[in-house]
Amino acid sequence: MSWNEPGGGGNKPKDPWGGGDNNGPPDLDEALKKLQERLGGLFGGGGSSSGGGSGPAFSGVAIGILLLVVVVIWAAMGLYQVDQQERGVVLRFGKYYELVGPGLHWNPPLIDDVTLLNVTKVRSVSFREIMLTQDENIVEVAMSAQYVINDPVKFVLKVRDPERSLSHAAQSALRHVVGGISMDMVLTEGRVQIAIDVEDRLQEYLDLYETGIFVEKVTVDEGKPPTQVQAAFDDVIKAREDEERVKNEAQAYANGVVPEARGAAQRQIEEANGYKEQVIANAQGEAERFTRLLEEYEKAPQVTRERLYLDAIQTVYAQSSKVMVDVEGGNNVMYLPLDKLAAQSPRVNGGDGQLKVDSTNIRELTNAVTEQLRRDAAVSERRRGGR
Missing domain, CATH: 3.30.479.30 (Band 7 domain)
Structure with a gap:
């Protein structure tokens, strides 16, 4: 129903602001007063207009205090601390704004979004x-x-x-x-x-x-x-380990045998080279000695022959302990036990009990043999003359 619809006891229009019946426009001051009373009632100002104009003033102060508290709380919400190991990524209205480091910072809440990240944590x-x-x-x-x-x-x-x-x-x-x-x-x-x-x-x-x-x-x-084939793989690994073990044993054996064989071969090579050098040196020495001996023989043949004979006898006697001498023209063979003679003669026998013959001993033995041969020849001669 419209507010100016006729009704009641007459044809006068109704006042939408709760006023009485009148024929003029609505009173704006009265309407504002009623609105202030309702707001004052909401914020503790009361619904009565008694006491003059203090009600609307008190309501304005309350609203200001409330707004101030809201602003303080909003500002406090923007404070935050960034630790030494952290960094803060600031987004303003969803867009990247800045990267903040350690310390105390403030960003407007509900406008900026700060994400703190630990950049040293592993x-x-x-x-x-x-x-x-x-x-x-x-x-x-x-x-x-x-x-x-x-x-x-x-x-x-x-x-x-x-x-x-x-x-x-x-x-x-x-x-x-x-x-x-x-x-x-x-x-x-x-x-x-x-x-x-x-x-x-x-x-x-x-x-x-x-x-x-x-x-x-x-x-x-x-x-x-995989677990399903673990047993088969274990067998394969065991076989591989056995293979490595056998290889290592074979390598160890080769490391012991090969160097030894190489050493023996090198030793034989060195011995052969030494024998070669020895034979060559002896041959050269013998050739040189024969050349020198020939020169001496041409100078004194008789002396050289006698010396060669003595040297030959010395060499033979030095390697034999018994000598058999055949007497020319006789039937007897003279036996010379050189080992026994050497045992009896300290000049011939060395301190170690072995036979040692030098040129002096050879001459003595030669003289003894010659004297014995002469005696045997004289005895044989007399025997033949007596017959």
Whole structure:
């Protein structure tokens, strides 16, 4: 029903502000007064207009105090502390504004959004995957990666979930490296090289994605065949260990025999060379001695012959302890026991009991033999004359 619709006891229009019946326009002052009374009632000013104009003034002070408290609380919400190991990424209305360092800072709340990141903490991610090697064998590899945040801005803004991207990139890098080597390298001595290759490739991926992450170390914790074929792989590893053991034993035996054989061969070669040099030197010496002897023989033949004879007798007697002498023209053979003669004569017998004959002894023995031969010849001559 319209406010000016006729009703009641007459044709007078109704006042929408609660006034009485009148024919003029509504009273604006009265309307404003009623509005102030309602606002004063809301903020503790009361609904009565008694007491003059103090009600509206009191309501204005309350509103100012309330606004001041709200502003103080809002300003206090913008204070924050950044630790020494942290960095703060400030976004203003969702857009990058600045990067703040350690210390006390203030940013307007509800306008700026601050994300604090620890840039010195070493984080880690680990996983275990089954993958295929280059020789088409299946292996199970466990790997862990340690990383830090080196660019907070990229870490916050460039990638939605950097740590998840790191995990996916690490798995991809590991599969790429393991897929390019054989199973033996994964199970035995190739883990260190695998970790180095994965670390380089993983850092390359993260730099390409602009994740703001720096990988400090990658470790291949374990590399083993799947559980279903573990027994067969154990037998293979045992056979490989036996093969290495036999190779090492054979190598040790070769290391002992080959140098010894080489040493013996070298010794024989040196002995042969020494014998060769000795024979050549003796031959040259004999030739030289014969030349000198020939010169002396041409100067004094008789003396030289006698000396040669004595030398020959000395050589023969030095190597024999018994001498048999055949007397010319007789039937007797004279026997000279040189060993017994040497035992009786200290000049002939050395201190060690062996026969030692020099030129003096040879002359004495020669004289004795000659004298004996003369006696035997004289006896034989007399016997023949008596007949």
